[in-house]
Amino acid sequence: MSVISAHSRSYRIFARWAEFCYQNAIGVILFVLVLTVLSTVYTVNNLGVHTDTTDMLSEDVPFRANHIRYKQSFSQYEDTLLLVLDAPTPEQAHAAAKRIATYLQQNNTQFPNTYYLSGDPFFEQNGLFFKSIPELGRITDHLATAQPLVARIAENPTLYTFSSILTEAIDELRAGRTLELEPVMNGVSATIDAQLAGKSRALSWQVLLSGEAQKASYQEFIVVKPELDYSQIFAAEEPIKLIRAAAQDMGLTADAAEKLRITGEVALAHDELNSAMHGAQDAGLLALVMVAGVLFIALRSAGAMLTVILSLILGLLLTAAFATVAVGYLNLISIAFAVLYIGLGVDYAIHFLLRHEELRKHSQSVAEALYKTGGDMGQSLLICAITTAIGFYAFMPTTYRGVAELGLISGTGMMISFLITMTLIPALQRFLPMRIGSSPTSITSINRILDLPRHFRKSVYALTTIAILVSAVTLPHIRFDYNLLNMNNPHAESVLTFQELLKNTEDSPWHIDILVDQFQETESVVQRLKALPEVDKVISILDLVPQEQAEKSLLIEEMALTLGPISFSPAAFQQANRHTVAQQRMALEKLNHALTQFIAEQPDHSAIASARILRSSLSDLLARLDKDALDNVQAEERLLSTLSKDLIGLLPESIERLQRALEAKPFTQETLPTTISTHWHSHDDAYRIAVYPSENIDDNDALRRFVHAVQSVVPSATGAPVISLEAGEAVVDAFIHAFSLALLGVILALWIMLRSITATALVLIPLLLATLFTGACTVLLGLPFNFANIIALPLLLGIGIDSSLHMVHRSRNTGAVYENLLHTSTARAIYYSALTTLVGFGSLVFSTHQGTAGMGLLLTVGLFLTLVCVLIILPVLLQSSSKKKANVA
Known part of the structure; x- marks a missing residue:
């Protein structure tokens, strides 16, 4: 035949x-x-x-x-959400987290599991055992210094009492007594400055009693396992809405001191899908208009x-x-x-x-x-x-x-x-x-454009050769971005929060999890992992039972004796305004005077810097009170009342939590509550080990180093970093394997249907060139492949085959040479088809979803290069092939 x-x-x-x-x-x-x-x-x-x-x-x-x-x-x-509670003090962050956690635990139908580990009764009572002996000694010293202040404020919790006691302490410093008042003075100064700036910054007594400097912000974390409905596109939409509504009702609003942010794998997936769909909708409207315009020009x-x-x-x-x-x-x-x-x-x-x-x-x-x-x-x-x-x-x-x-x-x-x-x-x-x-004129114009390479055939060959050489050099630098965060909307709350947490490697939400079958294996695995430079810390069930509990118990008992039986009466706080504005101002002026005398008498004292800062803040406060007294008496009273609340409002809760912690008793592995141990020892007798990175693994190279280092010790390691890296490598392998199969299948199909090795080669050359050039452009544009844009490859494969096949088929069947071929409907159809696809997918570049935007950019570049290869390089090759056949004939 x-x-x-x-x-x-x-x-x-x-x-x-x-x-x-x-x-x-x-x-x-x-x-x-x-x-x-x-x-x-x-x-x-x-x-x-x-x-x-x-x-x-x-x-x-x-x-x-x-x-x-x-x-x-x-x-x-x-499938968890990670709730991040931010507040100016640890007391406020803890209280907000407690409220949210209680709500979630009560609503166990929508939220089957809620874990607020730092707020668990076990850690609240035994938290001091997890501190080092030097830390406990420092807390004991600071508690001894602060006890008289705390005890007297408990009797009369007012700004007047607080100022008077602090004045007496400054006088003690002047008399030569050794007191560590720097944390108190710094904290009071920061609270006053915040009030004068129209903001609220409560004084953290928990921080003061621990002898630390108060930070700008504190965080608490709650892990929530919501009920997800995967039959819905937005499987987590309802639980996230419920959490936000509850937070709003609890006063955790944008203008409040305490704030709630939602992140974690479920929130990230929800925001990614949301941004992808909205981005596609916006891009779809733009694409519809542009594609319709191209189709009208093409078909008229x-x-x-x-x-x-x-x-x-x-x-x-x-x-x-x-x-x-x-x-x-x-x-x-x-x-x-x-x-x-x-x-x-x-x-x-x-x-x-x-x-x-x-x-x-x-x-x-x-x-x-x-x-x-x-x-x-x-x-x-x-x-x-x-x-x-x-x-x-x-x-x-x-x-x-x-x-x-x-x-x-x-x-x-x-x-x-x-x-x-x-x-x-x-x-x-x-x-x-x-x-x-x-x-129409449009066809004539297109014919002129398509006809240009005919006059520069040698230039086309030269430029193609140069492009091939440049692309070959760049090929080893093609990379795959394993970081799923880089595909999401960079402005989404879940993404911003997650990236912020990744920078803090101590509590990185991306850590590796390891399972061991025997309790005896845990210690040896932990020691080998700790020796890795890529590892910051390793946590296991062994860390739930701290060492030196006997020595720590003695220090805890000493703290309890030092603190004594302090209690706060709610009625005392209700009578906080028992002192007049004049009396409160007098107490503040006495404190300011005492600081002035201390600074003048002991300029070389170690606490002099803190004293100067506090005196400056007090001077500004007294100047504001003088101004308010002239303008608005109520404003003066309101300022002092708010300041009093900020200075001593958190003291009762801090003392209550401390007293609870001072009841700690030594414990063993066997006496751990199941609410704690089940996070490290499973029902099927597996033991979990968490490995944290020493670098910010938001970076792909750092991610690869961390995962490979841990896998060198425990090949069966899992967790988000491992899944992200291994999934990316599996995807790359899958596409290489699939592309190889596709190429072989296409070559075989073309040869069977075209019955010509030359025709098959002519169809494939533009496809291979476009693929090569597109790969080079990903390097030159800094556009790595990722889980989203890699699906552009089969589309480019399909368009490349179709376009070059139409040209070769038309040339073979009608015998059209270069000049005639580019003036046919086939060349115009290729041009317009590519143009409709180009404007359609090019609109994706404007999507807020970075994966979609990257896919749009890659498709735009790839389609343009495919168009160049099919309408410029292929016709030149066809012309050369025709001339060779004519010479042979």
Whole structure:
């Protein structure tokens, strides 16, 4: 059987197919519409959405198996929200966290598990055992200094009492007594300055009693495991709303001293999906306008535009129905089938309609032109659909399930698009026929543009060679960004909070988890991990029982004796304004005078700097009070009342928590409460070890160093850093494997269908060049591949094959040389198809979701380079190939 006869047979089959659809237009259209409606109803009722990203990788991958075992042992740490409570003092942060935790624990239907470990009764009572002996000694000394101050304030909790006692302490310093008053003076000064600035900064007695300097902010963390509904697109939307509403009711508002922020894996996934969808919606509106404009320029007919859009919509709905039947759900990767379908499906419709328009210019009827169009385009469109489908199907054997499902759906979608193009478009020509007219100025302009490289053939070869060499040099620098945070909206609260926490490596939310089967193994594993320079600290069940408890108990008992039986009467605080404004001012003036005398008498004292700062603050306060006394008496009283509350308001809670901690008794491993031990010892007798990095692993290189170092000791390590790195490497391997399979499959399919090694090579050269140049551009633009934009590769593969195949097929079948080939509807269809896809996906660059924006940029660059390779380099190669054949002949 000759190639010509095979071609003529296929020509007749596709020609009659198009003719039949045109002649039976009403029946064909009704059949397609009824099929689509039934498919849509089935899809709406049965298609699910699965947003759990970890399930997109096969469970056979080793790191997935490790993670599944960890989830089974410590399920409380999977699918969690991390609540971060910020406050100016540790007392305020603790109180806010307690309120939120209590609400969550009571609402256990929506929040099955809530863990506020630092607020657990065990740690509240035994927290002092986890401090070192020198720390306990320092606290004891500071408590001895502060006890008289605390005891007298407890009797009379007023600003007057506080100022009077501090004045007496300054006088003691003047008399030569050794007192550590610097923390008190610094804290009081900061509180006064904040009040004068119109802000509230309470004095932390917990910090004062520990002998530390008060920081600008303190944090408490709550881990919440919400009830998620993965049948919904936003699985965590309801629990997050409930938490925010509860925080609002508790006064944790934007203008309050205490603030709540929500992050963690669930919040990050929620915000990522939210930004991706909103970004896609905004970009979709922009793309719709731009694509419609390009289609109108290309087709110059509202009817033709409607034909293309209708065929795309119906094909998309039928593909969604196939996804429902074959898979049953969409994941965050396979949901991109719609983007891929539109990007590739529009090509088939444009090629068919422009070829039909070209043939009708020869005074043929619609039926005759459709017969020839079907014959001319049927085979090339089928080859395009098959090769593109092969490219997608090649992803199915990979371990990356998300992409495997995308390959199955999109590959079949290409065949559906071919069937819709060959069936529906000829039928629609019965009612929306292409308009016949002379070549508009736009076509002439495009022909001139496409004709330019013909005059610079040697330059094209030279520039292509240079580009290949430059790209080859950059290829080793292509990288994959494993950091999932870099794909999210950088302005989202969850992302900003998470990145802030990552900088603090001591409590990094990204740490590695290790399981050991025997308690005896724990210590040896911990010691080997601590020896790694990439590791900051290692926490295990061994750390729950501190050393030297007997010595620490003696110090705790001494603290209890020093503090004594202090108690605060609520009634005393209700009578806090028993002193007049004049009396309170007098007490402040006496304190200011005492500080002035101390500074004058002992300029070399170690506390002189703190004394000067406090005197300056007091002077400013007294000046404000003088001004308020002249302007508004109530303002003076209000300022003093607020200052009194800020200075002594937290004292009762601080003393109460301290008294609770002073009741600590030594404990052993066996006496640990289950609320604590179950976080480190699971029900299936596994022991958990948490390993924290010494660097900020927001950086990819630091992440890789940390993970590989830990894996060198314990290969079965898991946790977010391991999953992120291993998933990224699995994705890269999957795409390399799939691309190799796709390339082999496409080469074989092209050779079988084209029956020519030369034609096959000519189809592949633009594709390979575009891939090479796109890879180089990712390096030059600083645009690494990631979990989102890597799906641009199969789209570029499909467009590259289709475009070059149309050119080669047209050149072979009609014998068109360079000059004529670029003036045909084929070249224009390639140009306009790429342009519609370019403006459509280019709009994604403006998405707030960085993964989507990066995908848009990569697609824009890749499509532009594909267009260059197909419309500039390939025609030059075809011309050279034609001349060689002519010379041989």
